[in-house]
Amino acid sequence: MTDSAEHNASPFQSSAQAEDTIDFGYRNVPRGQKKTMVREVFESVAGKYDIMNDVMSLGIHRVWKRIFVGMLNPRPNMKLLDLAGGTGDITFGWLRAGGGPAILSDINAAMLSVGRDRAIKAGLIGKIEVCVVDAEAIPLPDCSVDRVTIAFGLRNCTDKSAVLREARRVLKPGGRFFCLEFSQVEIAALAPIYDLWSFQVLPKMGQIIAKDSESYQYLAESIRMFPDQETLAQMMRDAGLEQVQYRNLSGGIAAIHSGWRL
DSSP states (O other): OOHHHHHHOOHHHHHHHHHHEEEETTEEEEGGGHHHHHHHHHHHHGGGHHHHHHHHHTTHHHHHHHHHHHHHOOOTTOOEEEETOTTOHHHHHHHHTTOOOEEEEESOHHHHHHHHHHHHHHTOGGGEEEEEOOTTSOOSOTTOEEEEEEESOGGGOSOHHHHHHHHHHHEEEEEEEEEEEEOOOOOTTHHHHHHHIIIIIHHHHHHHHHSOHHHHHHHHHHHHHSOOHHHHHHHHHHTTOEEEEEEEEGGGTEEEEEEEOO
């Protein structure tokens, strides 16, 4: 919105706009458009997503994901729903650690296509159901899975509370939800370095590697707009999850949140 538009808007218009818009990075966009815009981001970067993950985190995301999968405590008699599973890292980790059948889901078909190809190459496709799924409206019955995961995907969802409620709904009693996401840095000395890397280096690397700087600018901004550790924990409690806890990784650059359906 321009300055002149702000000056001309009435309080009633501002209130309506606040209700009808949602953050897309640092921009406010019409709520109904965010899913399409996020889909376009990931369609743009799908082919280079795994390479860029290594670049974005200097490879540390692989360590974070190993920790995450270990916390899932995979068992052969347990079923996993991996939301926003993209190219399949969490699903593959679950199966390789001895977990039972898995649903690899994502709202973005281009990302799932990469994940499906990786699953075929790894010889895991027979153990995976690949589905296009909107995490805000999961097409599964109540109490149907043992674990629900979402790794680096919740911040891209329009209605995060709806995702959390849906995750709880599809969990069996005694099932557990896990979220791995970028979070709020808790070591002050890291903050300026992290900001420099996120807003100066990443968009340039995105342009070089994926030919797309704007998508990586959005990804950096979306991290800063995501709820901090305590706020997300409370959102999970509000969604009905219990015994909610979180574990910071790399000084809070990322965090793992978990909660039970009891």
